[in-house]
Amino acid sequence: MIQVEHLTKDYKRVKRREGFLGSLLTLFSAEYQTTRAVDDISFHIREGELVGYIGPNGAGKSTSIKMLCGILVPTSGEIKVNGLIPHKNRMENARQIGAVFGQKTQLWWDVPVIESLRLFRDIYKVSEAQFKHNLELFNELLDLHEFRSTPVRQLSLGQRMRADMAAALLHNPRLLFLDEPMIGVDVVAKERLRTFIQQINREQKVTILLTTHDMGDIEKVCSRIMIIDHGHIVYDGNIDQMRAKYGTQRTLVVEFEESIADFVAPHATLVKSEGRKKWFAFNRFETSPSTLIRHISAQFPILDLAVEEPEIEAIVRTIYRGQPEASAKEAR
Amino acid sequence: MKVFWAFTRQAFQFVASYRFDFFAEIFLILLRMYSIYWVWRILYTQRPGAFGVSMEQMITYGVLGMALEIFMWSRPQHYMARQVKSGAIDTDLMKPLDFHLHMLARSVGETLIGLTVLAVPAVAIAYFILGVQLPPDIPTALLFVISLPLGYLVFFHLNFLIGSLAIVALDIRHINWAYYSVVRFFGGQVVPLWLFPPFLAWLAGALPFQSLYYIPMSIYIGRLTGAEAIQAIAFQGVWLVVLVFLSRMFWNWAHRRLVVQGG
Numbered sequence: 001m002i003q004v005e006h007l008t009k010d011y012k013r014v015k016r017r018e019g020f021l022g023s024l025l026t027l028f029s030a031e032y033q034t035t036r037a038v039d040d041i042s043f044h045i046r047e048g049e050l051v052g053y054i055g056p057n058g059a060g061k062s063t064s065i066k067m068l069c070g071i072l073v074p075t076s077g078e079i080k081v082n083g084l085i086p087h088k089n090r091m092e093n094a095r096q097i098g099a100v101f102g103q104k105t106q107l108w109w110d111v112p113v114i115e116s117l118r119l120f121r122d123i124y125k126v127s128e129a130q131f132k133h134n135l136e137l138f139n140e141l142l143d144l145h146e147f148r149s150t151p152v153r154q155l156s157l158g159q160r161m162r163a164d165m166a167a168a169l170l171h172n173p174r175l176l177f178l179d180e181p182m183i184g185v186d187v188v189a190k191e192r193l194r195t196f197i198q199q200i201n202r203e204q205k206v207t208i209l210l211t212t213h214d215m216g217d218i219e220k221v222c223s224r225i226m227i228i229d230h231g232h233i234v235y236d237g238n239i240d241q242m243r244a245k246y247g248t249q250r251t252l253v254v255e256f257e258e259s260i261a262d263f264v265a266p267h268a269t270l271v272k273s274e275g276r277k278k279w280f281a282f283n284r285f286e287t288s289p290s291t292l293i294r295h296i297s298a299q300f301p302i303l304d305l306a307v308e309e310p311e312i313e314a315i316v317r318t319i320y321r322g323q324p325e326a327s328a329k330e331a332r
Numbered sequence: 333m334k335v336f337w338a339f340t341r342q343a344f345q346f347v348a349s350y351r352f353d354f355f356a357e358i359f360l361i362l363l364r365m366y367s368i369y370w371v372w373r374i375l376y377t378q379r380p381g382a383f384g385v386s387m388e389q390m391i392t393y394g395v396l397g398m399a400l401e402i403f404m405w406s407r408p409q410h411y412m413a414r415q416v417k418s419g420a421i422d423t424d425l426m427k428p429l430d431f432h433l434h435m436l437a438r439s440v441g442e443t444l445i446g447l448t449v450l451a452v453p454a455v456a457i458a459y460f461i462l463g464v465q466l467p468p469d470i471p472t473a474l475l476f477v478i479s480l481p482l483g484y485l486v487f488f489h490l491n492f493l494i495g496s497l498a499i500v501a502l503d504i505r506h507i508n509w510a511y512y513s514v515v516r517f518f519g520g521q522v523v524p525l526w527l528f529p530p531f532l533a534w535l536a537g538a539l540p541f542q543s544l545y546y547i548p549m550s551i552y553i554g555r556l557t558g559a560e561a562i563q564a565i566a567f568q569g570v571w572l573v574v575l576v577f578l579s580r581m582f583w584n585w586a587h588r589r590l591v592v593q594g595g
């Protein structure tokens with residue numbers, strides 16, 4: 001569905017000067033400053049996949065999505081979206097994709113939602129039957145009818161996101177880009193959007209590329225995850241593999257029958273001690289929970305035990321902080 | 333085409349609901365018409381026969397220039413600069429719409445509302461109180477009706493070119509300010525080109541700006557007639573073709589250099 005080969009995007013920014021004279025000078029002799037937002041990335045996405053695309057701010061996520069939409073023109077490299085080169089066939093490509101940018105709305109600020117959707121119907125040449133059918137579907141799944149005649153500027157963020165989602169899907173795109181669609185949305189609305197995203201992926205076989213900072217989204221929704229940092233893809237694979245590879249640190253939580261003094265256990269570090277509870281961090285390649293438990297229970301009576309898996313967020317944090325290139329490639 | 337009119341209608345409604353303070357605007361236009369009327373009256377009493385046309389023709393020219401101020405209402409370059417600056421340009425480019433035609437549709441809507449609710453009523457009022465003339469005959473009126481939209485289209489494309497510059501330069505306020513002064517002066521909005529000193533007249537005659545005011549208004553008052561009028565319309569047509577071509581090229585070039593701000 002999507003093929004990206006050695007994609008690179010440089011931004012040439014004009015160093016700006018102050019004032020009237022400055023802007024005149026800038027017109028005639030501009031100093032440029034080049035930044036590489038996306039640096040030689042390659043990936044493939046198959047039809048029907050639901051891929052989480054994550055990375056810290058400024059990593060190049062939005063830039064790459066905008067290139068997939070044909071909004072930005074790549075500096076070098078190749079993109080094919082369902083056989084089309086987006087920046088050469090921007091309008092044709094736009095017909096087969098849908099997009100929601102969380103920070104901006106595609107709808108018209110001053111018009112009621114339904115008017116905006118009608119304009120979308122005309123722009124995308126959606127047939128009347130399809131339009132009706134989709135509206136019913138969105139009513140059912142997104143409760144669109146609650147705010148269909150409200151102007152967009154009066155919508156709450158959650159409603160706006162639902163309206164944007166409806167607009168993006170009105171023409172039944174094969175491919176959907178969601179760029180931080182959950183930003184600022186409350187827990188209930190978020191849950192609902194997640195369910196909706198899964199539903200359209202499963203039932204309508206829409207291929208989805210989801211950008212988010214919320215690891216909950218990734219864990220609950222995505223089957224595959226791509227991590228980009230400083231313009232490079234540093235991880236591409238499924239979540240369990242990622243956990244296995246990077247989530248080596250685990251924590252053993254022990255509750256003792258009575259509070260006892262801190263002590264040292266082999267291959268583990270005591271990270272926290274609170275009342276009768278103690279937290280031991282250990283690397284699962286150095287020791288196993290059972291050895292550790294055996295060691296501890298030999299010395300003190302234990303009331304309760306728990307082994308905590310690393311949070312996906314913590315794993316991603318270690319990947320962001322920079323892993324050697326080799327291990328990222330190996331992980332694929 | 334349906335979409336084109338949808339955008340036109342939307343722009344129309346937008347202007348109607350937002351920036352439209354009918355009474356203030358029409359009062360302002362009438363005031364300007366009245367000023368220009370008095371300026372020419374006084375000048376004509378001082379030096380009758382020095383301006384090449386009759387006083388009634390000249391007053392009509394001046395009043396029309398004030399009414400057609402509404403052409404300045406539609407500023408696609410502002411929209412483009414705003415979208416580029418805020419980064420919202422990507423929501424425009426997301427849609428399967430030709431950007432150039434999209435801008436044209438909006439601009440047509442904005443201009444149509446200005447024409448129908450302000451320019452035409454203001455000229456009608458001026459007809460009764462300031463003695464503004466109608467075109468001398470039907471063919472003249474027809475030529476005017478051809479020339480005016482051509483002038484608007486030439487102007488739109490100049491604006492669109494300035495707007496495309498916003499993609500590269502981001503801040504076009506200074507350029508825009510200078511540009512509007514040039515349009516007003518070389519367009520002959522207030523002072524018709526035949527009163528210019530030879531060099532300036534020659535320069536104004538070569539530039540496209542006269543398409544907007546001087547050509548349609550001179551046709552209206554019967555100063556440009558017959559072959560001259562046809563020639564002037566052809567001049568507008570040629571500039572329009574050149575500008576459409578330049579706009580498409582320049583926009584494509586600018587699009588390659590687009591940087592989406594934020595996010």
